[in-house]
Amino acid sequence: MVNYRRARVSGACYFLTLALKDRRRDLLVCYQDELRQSLRQTMVRLPFRLPAIVVLPDHLHLLMELPAEDADFSSRVRRLKSGFVSLLRDKPGAGLVFNSKGEANVWQRRFWEHMIRDERDYAAHMDYIHFNPVRHGLVNAVRDWPLSSFHRFVRQGLLPVDWAGGAELDVASAGE
DSSP states (O other): OOOOOOOOOOOEEEEEEEEBBSSTTOOHHHHHHHHHHHHHHHHHHOOEEEEEEOOOOOOOOEEOHHHTTTTOOOHHHHHHHHHHHHTTTGGGGGOBBBOOOSSSSOOOOOEEEOOOOSHHHHHHHHHHHHHHHHHHTSSSSSSGSSTTTTHHHHHTSSSOOTTTTOOSSSOGOOOO
């Protein structure tokens, strides 16, 4: 088995991208309730803070802040993915197909991970997450995409509802 080199720092905050195996599918928005349930179950079983998230049709981005004594983001990602698949098993429209190992055709095997280095990096990734639906052409303004923590930031008075208003942001450095 390949041993991937990943930064593992207890209590760190990580930017993560999880993508569907077939990027033409829209399972994450069609089954957003199941995704939300899997996320909640994961957070109960393996606690972490979720400062920001955006769910797009074929992938999601999130910031995961781990407890001070914990560096295991991979187990949380694995549980989130497997929990989502389990919740889709009884959904005929989900089109699940299992291989000989019992793996579903839902998620890409790997995921993108980046450990947040400092406040500037944190802010850049926060902006990247919130602006991503505009970047992908799904909406013209950040406020128009419902599956984003952006709306929590507006409710808390941390961002104005017209933040980024559809204008380009310099979020290229946050990467996908």
